[in-house]
Amino acid sequence: MSSTPVSTVGPTPVEAVRLADPYPYYARLVAERPFAFDEALGAWVAADAAAVRAVLGAGALRVRPPAEPVPAGIAGTAAGEVFGELVRMTDGAAALRLKGVVAGALARADLGHAGALAARFTREVLAEGGEVPYEELMFGVPARVVATLSGLTDGAGREAAAAIGEFVRCIPASATRDDHRAASRAAALLRELLGPPLASASAAPLANPAAGPRPSPASPGGRANGLLRELVTAAERGGWPHPGPLLSNAIGFLSQTYDATAGLIGNTLVALARGAYAPDTGALVREVVRHDAPVQNTRRFAAGPFAHAGSTVEPGQQVLVLLAAANRDPSVNPDPHTLSPGRVNPAVFTFGAGAHRCPGGELATALAAAVVDELRTAGWSTTATPAYRPLANARIPLL
Numbered sequence: 001m002s003s004t005p006v007s008t009v010g011p012t013p014v015e016a017v018r019l020a021d022p023y024p025y026y027a028r029l030v031a032e033r034p035f036a037f038d039e040a041l042g043a044w045v046a047a048d049a050a051a052v053r054a055v056l057g058a059g060a061l062r063v064r065p066p067a068e069p070v071p072a073g074i075a076g077t078a079a080g081e082v083f084g085e086l087v088r089m090t091d092g093a094a095a096l097r098l099k100g101v102v103a104g105a106l107a108r109a110d111l112g113h114a115g116a117l118a119a120r121f122t123r124e125v126l127a128e129g130g131e132v133p134y135e136e137l138m139f140g141v142p143a144r145v146v147a148t149l150s151g152l153t154d155g156a157g158r159e160a161a162a163a164i165g166e167f168v169r170c171i172p173a174s175a176t177r178d179d180h181r182a183a184s185r186a187a188a189l190l191r192e193l194l195g196p197p198l199a200s201a202s203a204a205p206l207a208n209p210a211a212g213p214r215p216s217p218a219s220p221g222g223r224a225n226g227l228l229r230e231l232v233t234a235a236e237r238g239g240w241p242h243p244g245p246l247l248s249n250a251i252g253f254l255s256q257t258y259d260a261t262a263g264l265i266g267n268t269l270v271a272l273a274r275g276a277y278a279p280d281t282g283a284l285v286r287e288v289v290r291h292d293a294p295v296q297n298t299r300r301f302a303a304g305p306f307a308h309a310g311s312t313v314e315p316g317q318q319v320l321v322l323l324a325a326a327n328r329d330p331s332v333n334p335d336p337h338t339l340s341p342g343r344v345n346p347a348v349f350t351f352g353a354g355a356h357r358c359p360g361g362e363l364a365t366a367l368a369a370a371v372v373d374e375l376r377t378a379g380w381s382t383t384a385t386p387a388y389r390p391l392a393n394a395r396i397p398l399l
């Protein structure tokens with residue numbers, strides 16, 4: 001793959017997300033500044049695999065600033081209420097229990113059915129003809145699949161897919177007042193859409209409250225609102241008594257899917273356009289997860305001191321965690337800059353690690369593989385050298 005020279009001043013680790021090729025820059029950080037304070041950013045930067053692992057495993061480092069659990073601009077709104085209940089955005093004993101519930105539900109998602117839905121929606125979108133509608137394929141199709149798995153019918157699924165695009169506007173630190181307002185309207189709509197299927201999943205008797213095999217498509221946990229049914233089942237199994245956070249985290253299934261899966265589809269298409277040889281689309285997608293991570297970084301906020309490699313992060317300081325740099329650390333992945341579908345036992349940080357590790361990786365991979373496979377079957381090809389969306393952590397090409 002081609003390299004873009006990095007200027008002598010160099011990008012910041014946040015600007016790197018949207019460079020055509022940020023990897024020479026990341027490699028330099030891994031080799032020369034694996035864990036260091038970045039004055040320009042005003043934050044610590046963890047770049048190599050050891051630092052990323054240590055930071056993501058540290059109890060003193062939290063997913064939100066302790067003094068601002070919910071961004072001030074959405075506090076007291078529907079978006080703020082949802083945000084404040086997401087396992088992604090909370091720490092502590094209750095969050096850990098709820099994480100078990102959320103992860104338990106996603107572990108039993110019917111991946112075959114999810115892939116089949118993604119393939120069908122992709123074929124339908126392509127059948128409309130004209131230019132390939134990348135936005136719809138990258139963002140719309142995965143969100144509609146997760147909405148369908150959550151019990152929404154096609155019209156409501158499209159509405160939820162559009163609304164989640166508005167909700168995620170409140171997540172970046174750079175969100176404006178308009179973003180906050182749009183997110184709050186969207187959160188209220190998403191509660192209206194997902195509330196009834198969650199309530200009906202709660203009302204239905206349990207088929208089998210004990211942990212068992214993935215549901216068959218015909219079982220009560222299988223098709224109609226399978227994901228929410230699994231959420232309720234996992235909550236009952238884990239003795240989780242509060243329905244409110246279940247609804248917020250059902251919305252979270254959509255918001256966590258949205259940008260990240262779009263990036264995975266887009267980055268896989270870019271790899272193909274650059275000549276990747278990969279008869280097995282699934283193997284290609286899994287290697288793109290490592291090689292060109294759709295989520296390049298995440299953040300932590302120190303609630304107490306954290307020491308690593310002779311440095312100490314003080315309470316109140318931030319850490320930027322460069323997942324995409326650690327994926328290419330030669331100490332954990334041999335020949336890390338080569339895209340190698342089928343790579344054996346890669347160390348992959350794209351889905352995080354530790355208490356907040358992503359429970360949706362398999363679902364995301366199944367969705368992305370299905371969309372890309374349909375495009376390949378349809379004879380898709382492009383020579384695009386893309387620009388990237390101006391985002392601070394998701395790497396999403398503009399195709």
Ligand code: HEM
Binds near residue numbers: 253
């Ligand atoms: C390519 C697609 C995806 C990527 C790259 C990705 C990446 C991540 C990362 C890095 C985290 C941890 C963030 C942190 O520790 O700061 C995370 C958390 C999470 N992801 Fe994903 N994700 C993807 C798709 C999905 C999907 C499809 C779902 C579910 C439908 C999902 C559900 C979640 C949830 C619930 C969390 C919060 C876990 C926690 O905080 O304990 N993700 N994801």
